[in-house]
Amino acid sequence: xxxxWQLFIAFFIPGIVGYGGGPASIPLVENExxxxxxxxxxxxxxDMLAMANALPGPIATKMAGxxxxxxxxxxGAAVSIFATVxxxxxxxxxxxxxxxxxxxxxxxxxxxxxxxxxxxxxxGVMAFGFFQTSYGDIGGIQxxxxxxxxxxxxxxWKIHPAFVILAALLYGxxxxx
Numbered sequence: 001x002x003x004x005w006q007l008f009i010a011f012f013i014p015g016i017v018g019y020g021g022g023p024a025s026i027p028l029v030e031n032e033x034x035x036x037x038x039x040x041x042x043x044x045x046x047d048m049l050a051m052a053n054a055l056p057g058p059i060a061t062k063m064a065g066x067x068x069x070x071x072x073x074x075x076g077a078a079v080s081i082f083a084t085v086x087x088x089x090x091x092x093x094x095x096x097x098x099x100x101x102x103x104x105x106x107x108x109x110x111x112x113x114x115x116x117x118x119x120x121x122x123x124g125v126m127a128f129g130f131f132q133t134s135y136g137d138i139g140g141i142q143x144x145x146x147x148x149x150x151x152x153x154x155x156x157w158k159i160h161p162a163f164v165i166l167a168a169l170l171y172g173x174x175x176x177x
Contacts (some may be wrong), residue, residue, distance in 0.1 A: 003071055003072045003076065004072060004075065004076065004079050006037055006071075007067075007068050007071060007072060007076050007079050007080045007083065008079055008080070008082075008083040009032075009083075010029070010032040010033060010036070010037055010067075010080070010083075011029065011032070011060075011064045011068075011080045011081075011083035011084045012083040012084075012086065012087060013028065013032065014028035014029045014032060014060075014084075015060070015083060015084050015085070015086065015087035015088055016087040016091075018060070019115060019118075019119070020115070020119040020122075021058075021060070022058050022059035022060035022061075022063075023059065023119075023123060024119045024122055024123070025060055026049065026059070026060075026063075026123075026126055027122050027123075027125055027126040027129075028122075029060070029063055029064075030042075030045055030126065030129070033045060033067055039067060039070070039071055040067070042129070042130075042133045043133060046130055046133060046134070048063065048066055048067070049063070050165070050168075050169060051066075051169075052066065053165050054162065054165050054166060054169060060084050061081050061084055061085065064077070064080035064081045064083065064084040065077045065080060065081050067080060068080025068081065131143070142176065146168055146171065150164050150168060153167075
């Protein structure tokens, strides 16, 4: 199987089943990139994810572009990005027509409410996986401290998440070697 086909599959599948956008597809991409194709370790994926979150734009395409470029150059990045956006684009066109026809239906309203817990569980599983990796690398006290500080900065003092991520990156770069 060629690397381009592998890249296409690795990002097309999460694009199809990752309802909720980039953050919801992160665990699915991690499964493909780390678990199935072994292109990265969990630590490398975590580092790449942190950098992708620090940059502006959709996270799924940034991950696809980075991993595709790392594996197969510019063409690999293009294939990966296309594979990421193609399912969403096609499904949006089809579903928009259907939803516009049935937008006032109680079943459609219930469906959107019931999907939210699934997304929360996917993000929770991903966070737990990162917790397990980080716990051994930097220690529990520092990890809890960074998490608590990040929570307080964003929720209590309303600091923009980009600045909190930047601060955590700087802390990690200088004190967590």
